[in-house]
Amino acid sequence: MTGDPGSDGLEDLLRELGPQVLGVLVRRGSDFAAAEDAVQEALLEAVRRWPDARPDDPKAWLVTVAGRKLVDEIRSAAARRRREERLQHEPEPGPTEQADDTLLLLSRCCHPALTPASAIALTLRAVGGLTTAQVAEAFLVPEATMAQRISRAKRTVSGERFDQPGDVTAVLRVLYLVFNEGFTGSVDLAQEAIRLARQLSAATDDPEVEGLLALMLLHHARRRARRTPEGAVVPLADQDRSLWDTAMIAEGVDILQAALARDRLGEYQVQAAIAALHDDAATAGETDWVQVVEWYDELVRLAPGQPVLLNRAVAVGAADGPLAGLRALEQVEQGVPRRDAAAAWLHEQAGDLGEAARLYALAATRAGNVAERDHLTRQAARLRNR
Amino acid sequence: MAKYLLLKHYRRTTGPANLPGTDVPMDQWTPEEIDAHVQFMRDWAAEMAERGEYVDGQALEPRGTFVRYDGEGRAPVTDGPFPETKELIAGWMVIDVDSDERAYEAAASLSAAPGQGGRPIHEWIEVRPFYGEPPVVTE
Numbered sequence: 470m471t472g473d474p475g476s477d478g479l480e481d482l483l484r485e486l487g488p489q490v491l492g493v494l495v496r497r498g499s500d501f502a503a504a505e506d507a508v509q510e511a512l513l514e515a516v517r518r519w520p521d522a523r524p525d526d527p528k529a530w531l532v533t534v535a536g537r538k539l540v541d542e543i544r545s546a547a548a549r550r551r552r553e554e555r556l557q558h559e560p561e562p563g564p565t566e567q568a569d570d571t572l573l574l575l576s577r578c579c580h581p582a583l584t585p586a587s588a589i590a591l592t593l594r595a596v597g598g599l600t601t602a603q604v605a606e607a608f609l610v611p612e613a614t615m616a617q618r619i620s621r622a623k624r625t626v627s628g629e630r631f632d633q634p635g636d637v638t639a640v641l642r643v644l645y646l647v648f649n650e651g652f653t654g655s656v657d658l659a660q661e662a663i664r665l666a667r668q669l670s671a672a673t674d675d676p677e678v679e680g681l682l683a684l685m686l687l688h689h690a691r692r693r694a695r696r697t698p699e700g701a702v703v704p705l706a707d708q709d710r711s712l713w714d715t716a717m718i719a720e721g722v723d724i725l726q727a728a729l730a731r732d733r734l735g736e737y738q739v740q741a742a743i744a745a746l747h748d749d750a751a752t753a754g755e756t757d758w759v760q761v762v763e764w765y766d767e768l769v770r771l772a773p774g775q776p777v778l779l780n781r782a783v784a785v786g787a788a789d790g791p792l793a794g795l796r797a798l799e800q801v802e803q804g805v806p807r808r809d810a811a812a813a814w815l816h817e818q819a820g821d822l823g824e825a826a827r828l829y830a831l832a833a834t835r836a837g838n839v840a841e842r843d844h845l846t847r848q849a850a851r852l853r854n855r
Numbered sequence: 856m857a858k859y860l861l862l863k864h865y866r867r868t869t870g871p872a873n874l875p876g877t878d879v880p881m882d883q884w885t886p887e888e889i890d891a892h893v894q895f896m897r898d899w900a901a902e903m904a905e906r907g908e909y910v911d912g913q914a915l916e917p918r919g920t921f922v923r924y925d926g927e928g929r930a931p932v933t934d935g936p937f938p939e940t941k942e943l944i945a946g947w948m949v950i951d952v953d954s955d956e957r958a959y960e961a962a963a964s965l966s967a968a969p970g971q972g973g974r975p976i977h978e979w980i981e982v983r984p985f986y987g988e989p990p991v992v993t994e
Contacts, residue, residue, distance in 0.1 A: 838986045
């Protein structure tokens with residue numbers, strides 16, 4: 470889609486329909502890359518024609534036109550002329566099955582053969598319906614670069630078959646990465662990830678999908694409190710809880726409870742449970758840290774890893790005191806991101822302010838973004854100037 | 856994805872020494888050797904762009920000037936004296952790649968640009984990661 474399709478929601482409608490049409494073509498066995506190109510052409514056609522005469526069934530119209538564009542690829546110029554004549558007439562509506570298509574498309578776009586960056590870009594373009602320019606803007610790279618990244622990704626998955634469309638693990642990982650990309654361009658990627666997770670949730674029967682959706686909602690609900698208007702980091706304990714979105718928290722908790730009731734626990738449900746315990750506390754001091762630690766123990770069992778052990782150590786510090794937290798931290802390898810920051814916090818709680826200041830300063834030199842670096846530098850300065 | 860700045864230097868005063876015989880100044884190369892070098896850089900950028908990993912790049916003039924505020928109402932102080940020769944940046948590229956390893960691989964391939972006699976110049980490329988956006992989930 471390029472240009473300005475004008476008013477009355479045409480752009481939104483096309484963004485909504487594009488991925489559905491692609492899903493239909495892919496499910497019918499079309500080559501992924503060729504189908505994606507054909508859908509883009511059909512959308513352009515719609516931008517040109519619909520302001521004058523919008524079809525009764527826009528999706529079926531697009532499926533038919535994109536299908537013809539696909540056929541065109543392998544036909545002669547003579548056939549092309551005939552097609553243009555045919556296009557004067559309204560295409561017939563065809564059957565569609567949106568739920569299956571969503572999962573199929575997402576599986577294809579999040580294929581393990583793709584690097585995370587390529588999977589994210591392809592997902593946003595092919596399933597999210599974003600333009601290449603919007604995806605490029607979100608990742609602060611030139612549009613030409615993003616166009617290349619997307620077309621390489623399309624070629625990579627073009628020959629890949631998907632025998633197990635029910636395996637959503639890779640899809641969930643990519644959606645969570647999209648969620649965590651935050652917000653740099655005109656499109657809010659966190660909201661986009663939530664939107665895609667809702668679609669996936671309607672298309673699948675796996676409580677982990679609801680677990681991830683709940684997790685994202687429970688984090689997203691805290692968004693307004695997470696940074697100052699100037700962009701500085703506000704730690705969870707210092708956040709103004711009146712800024713939290715209580716309706717979104719309630720929705721997240723409902724979705725989580727329904728997922729947990731199905732008794733097929735997974736890592737996203739556990740992470741959502743931890744987020745729910747944080748969201749549930751009226752003040753940081755009222756957080757049920759003992760239960761938080763129990764959920765972290767569950768998470769260590771389900772999805773062991775250094776970041777999980779690190780977060781667990783912080784929770785242990787809050788539940789059983791800083792010395793217990795520091796003992797738990799000994800299980801975490803040196804060099805794990807944010808280990809120094811966690812150690813600094815625990816030392817500060819234990820009253821060892823000199824060591825805490827040293828570790829905050831060290832953590833600042835290892836921060837991966839400016840907001841976090843500034844926050845940690847301020848923490849070190851606060852302790853040194855007491 | 857993470858962005859990295861690749862820095863090419865006219866002159867470094869810090870960092871590891873060059874391989875012997877590889878840092879022959881460009882004005883001592885033949886015109887064809889210079890053309891080959893320049894073409895290599897263009898091809899490198901085109902290849903990175905084709906992979907969806909190229910963000911931007913520019914060549915810089917050699918005259919880098921240090922400027923300092925020297926108190927209200929006074930003219931800014933520019934340049935030296937420097938105890939050592941100052942560093943001079945020749946140009947920069949910004950790439951957007953999946954990992955440190957991929958950034959180093961790309962920088963190494965840039966360092967293989969041909970010089971005198973068509974041999975790689977084994978130039979040191981400085982690789983500096985950008986700070987990224989803070990993740991949504993930090994707690």
